[in-house]
Amino acid sequence: MKEYKLKSYNVKKDIDYKINYDGELNAAQLEAVKTKEGPVLVIAGAGTGKTKTLVYRAARLVEEGANPENILLLTFTRKAALNMLKRASMILDERCGKISGGTFHSFANIMLRKYAKLVGFNENFTILDKSDAESVIGIIRAKLGYNKTEKRFPLKHTIGEVISKSINKNTLVEFVLNSEYPHFIDSLDGIKVIQMEYQKYKKEKMLMDYDDLLLYFELLLKGNEEIRKRISGFYKYIMIDEYQDTNKIQANLAYLLASEHKNIMVVGDDSQSIYSFRGANFKNIMDFPKQYPECKIITLEQNYRSTQPILDLTNALIENAREKYSKKLFTKKEGDLKPVYVETDDPNMQSKFVVQRILEIREEGIPLNKIAILFRNAWHSNDLEIELAAANINFTKYGGIKFTEASHIKDIMSYLKVSHNPMDSISWFRILQLIDGIGEKTAEFITGEIAENNKGINFLKDLVYQGTEIGGINISQYKKRDPDSKLISQPATGKINYQKKYYKDLYKLYVMLGDISAKNLSPYELINIVFNYYKPIFENKYDDFNRRAKDVESLLLISQRYKKLSAFLSDMTIEGTD
DNA sequence: CTCAGCCAACTTTTT
DNA sequence: GTTGGCTGAG
Numbered sequence: 001m002k003e004y005k006l007k008s009y010n011v012k013k014d015i016d017y018k019i020n021y022d023g024e025l026n027a028a029q030l031e032a033v034k035t036k037e038g039p040v041l042v043i044a045g046a047g048t049g050k051t052k053t054l055v056y057r058a059a060r061l062v063e064e065g066a067n068p069e070n071i072l073l074l075t076f077t078r079k080a081a082l083n084m085l086k087r088a089s090m091i092l093d094e095r096c097g098k099i100s101g102g103t104f105h106s107f108a109n110i111m112l113r114k115y116a117k118l119v120g121f122n123e124n125f126t127i128l129d130k131s132d133a134e135s136v137i138g139i140i141r142a143k144l145g146y147n148k149t150e151k152r153f154p155l156k157h158t159i160g161e162v163i164s165k166s167i168n169k170n171t172l173v174e175f176v177l178n179s180e181y182p183h184f185i186d187s188l189d190g191i192k193v194i195q196m197e198y199q200k201y202k203k204e205k206m207l208m209d210y211d212d213l214l215l216y217f218e219l220l221l222k223g224n225e226e227i228r229k230r231i232s233g234f235y236k237y238i239m240i241d242e243y244q245d246t247n248k249i250q251a252n253l254a255y256l257l258a259s260e261h262k263n264i265m266v267v268g269d270d271s272q273s274i275y276s277f278r279g280a281n282f283k284n285i286m287d288f289p290k291q292y293p294e295c296k297i298i299t300l301e302q303n304y305r306s307t308q309p310i311l312d313l314t315n316a317l318i319e320n321a322r323e324k325y326s327k328k329l330f331t332k333k334e335g336d337l338k339p340v341y342v343e344t345d346d347p348n349m350q351s352k353f354v355v356q357r358i359l360e361i362r363e364e365g366i367p368l369n370k371i372a373i374l375f376r377n378a379w380h381s382n383d384l385e386i387e388l389a390a391a392n393i394n395f396t397k398y399g400g401i402k403f404t405e406a407s408h409i410k411d412i413m414s415y416l417k418v419s420h421n422p423m424d425s426i427s428w429f430r431i432l433q434l435i436d437g438i439g440e441k442t443a444e445f446i447t448g449e450i451a452e453n454n455k456g457i458n459f460l461k462d463l464v465y466q467g468t469e470i471g472g473i474n475i476s477q478y479k480k481r482d483p484d485s486k487l488i489s490q491p492a493t494g495k496i497n498y499q500k501k502y503y504k505d506l507y508k509l510y511v512m513l514g515d516i517s518a519k520n521l522s523p524y525e526l527i528n529i530v531f532n533y534y535k536p537i538f539e540n541k542y543d544d545f546n547r548r549a550k551d552v553e554s555l556l557l558i559s560q561r562y563k564k565l566s567a568f569l570s571d572m573t574i575e576g577t578d
Numbered sequence: 579c580t581c582a583g584c585c586a587a588c589t590t591t592t593t
Numbered sequence: 594g595t596t597g598g599c600t601g602a603g
Contacts, residue, residue: 076592076593077592077593103593104593105593106593129593130592130593131595138596147597155596155597156596157595157596209593210592210593211593213593214593274591275591275592277590277591277592278591278592278593402592406594407594407595437580437581438581439580439581439582440580440581441579441580441581442580442581573593574593575593
C-alpha cells in the first residue's frame with residue numbers, strides 16, 4: 001500500500017458549499033449528513049431515503065476537504081456502491097468517484113492481495129465460489145470414504161452449508177447440526193474431519209472461499225498491530241450500509257477498521273434483516289450503541305415510497321418485535337388504498353386469483369409491464385406460469401442461475417484461473433475433464449501430479465512425450481524417472497496405460513496454456529485465445545451452444561473493462577454480474 | 579478399472 | 594440445472 005500523508009482535517013470556516021443540503025434533505029437526514037466525526041447509528045426505515053443520505057454525506061465529506069480515498073463506503077453489493085458514488089459525483093464532482101467502496105468481501109480481497117504473505121498465502125490466491133468450494137468438499141468426502149458409508153452421509157452441498165454456517169454464525173458445528181440438521185447428528189465427527197481437511201487443502205492450493213476472505217482479513221488485522229493501524233489510519237471515514245445484514249465477523253471487521261478514529265457511520269434497519277440464513281445477525285445493529293456508548297443515534301422516519309395505509313400495516317407489524325429501535329413511519333404521500341390480504345385453499349386457486357386480478361387491472365387500463373408478482377423461489381411460480389399462459393397473458397420471468405455460475409462460463413474462467421494460480425486444483429480438475437476420454441480418475445491423477453510436485457503445466461508435456469515416445473509405461477518405469485513422486489503407488493492395478501487417445505488433446509491444452517501465460521495480454525485477449533481452443537469442446541458439450549454463445553459475448557464485453565487478469569478473476573467470483 | 583450416458587430426485591435467498 | 598446412482602462398453 002502506498003504511504004499517504006493524511007491531510008489534517010481542519011474545516012475552514014469559509015467553505016463555500018456548492019450543494020444545497022438544507023433544501024434537499026429533511027431534518028433527520030440533514031443531521032446525519034452534517035455529522036462528520038464519531039460513531040453514528042442511522043436507523044433508516046424502509047423507503048426513508050437511506051441511500052440519498054449516504055450519498056449526501058459522502059459528498060459533504062469530500063466538499064469539506066476529506067481526501068476521497070480516505071473514505072470507505074461498504075455496501076451490500078458492489079453495484080450499490082458504484083451507484084452511490086455516481087450519484088455523489090453528480091451532485092458534487094468527479095472527486096467522489098475516487099471514494100473507496102465495495103462489499104466486505106471485495107474490500108477484504110483487495111487488502112489480502114497486498115498482505116497475503118502475512119496470513120500464509122501468496123498474492124495470487126484463487127477465490128472459490130460456492131460450487132467450487134463444494135467441489136473441494138466433494139473430493140475430500142470421496143477420498144475419506146464418506147460416499148460409501150452405510151448410513152447416508154450428508155451431500156457435499158449440505159456439508160458446505162453446515163461448515164459455512166458455523167463460521168458465519170460464530171457457533172460450533174454441533175449447534176448448526178442440532179438446530180437445522182438433527183437427522184445428521186451422527187455425521188458430526190465426519191463433518192469435523194472433512195472441515196479440517198478442507199481447510200488444509202485450501203491452504204496448500206492457495207484457495208480461499210468466501211468465508212476465508214473475511215476470516216483471513218480479520219486475522220490480518222488482529223494479528224498485525226502495525227498493519228491494522230496503517231489501514232485504519234488510512235480509511236479515516238467509514239460508512240456501512242445495510243448494517244442489519246452484517247454477521248459477527250463483519251461487525252468485528254468494522255470495529256477493527258474504525259479502531260484508530262471511531263469515525264464510523266452505520267446505516268440500517270433492524271426491522272429489515274433478511275440474511276439470517278447466512279449468519280446475518282440484527283443484534284449487531286442493536287449492540288452498536290454498546291460498542292460505542294458515545295454514539296449518536298439518528299432515526300429516519302419519513303417515508304417517500306408508500307402511502308399511509310401501507311405504512312400503518314408495517315408499523316403495526318414492527319410494533320410486535322420484541323427487540324427494536326422504535327420508530328413510526330409516516331408519509332406525506334396521498335392515497336387511501338389499503339393492502340389486501342387474501343387466503344386461498346390451494347396454490348392453484350391462488351394462481352387463478354392472481355390471473356383474475358391481472359385481467360381486471362388490465363381492464364382498468366394499466367399496462368402489463370406495470371404489474372409485478374413477487375415470489376420466493378423460481379419454482380413457486382410454476383403453477384402460476386401455466387395459468388398465465390392459459391389466459392394468454394405475456395410475462396417476463398426474472399431470476400434463475402447467475403451468469404458467473406453457468407457451467408460454460410465456469411469452464412472458460414477455469415482456464416484463466418489455472419494460468420493465474422497453477423496450484424488451483426479445482427480448476428485443473430474441471431478443464432481436464434473437458435477432454436474426451438478423461439474422467440474423474442484420470443483428472444485426479446494429473447491434477448495431483450501437477451500440484452503435489454509443483455510441476456505446473458510442464459507435467460502435461462512430460463506426460464504426453466512419455467506417452468508418444470515410450471507408449472504404455474508401467475508404474476515402476478515411471479518411478480525410475482521420478483523417484484520422489486508420491487502418487488505412483490496409488491492405482492490398484494499398478495499399471496496405467498499412458499498411451500491414450502487423449503494425448504493429442506492434452507498436448508493442445510498444453511500449447512494453449514503456454515500461449516495464455518505470455519506476459520502483457522489483457523483479459524480480453526486471453527479469453528479470445530481460450531475460446532479459440534474451447535470452442536470445439538463447447539459446441540460438442542452443449543446442445544444449446546448458440547444460446548450460450550451469447551454469454552461468451554457478454555463475458556468478452558465485461559473483460560474489456562479490465563487490464564489485469566487478477567482483478568477480472570476476483571470480480572467475476574466475488575461480485576458476479578447481472 | 580474407467581468413462582459416458584441415462585434416469586430420478588431436488589431446487590430460497592448471497593458473498 | 595445439478596447431483597448421485599446405475600449400467601454397459603472399452
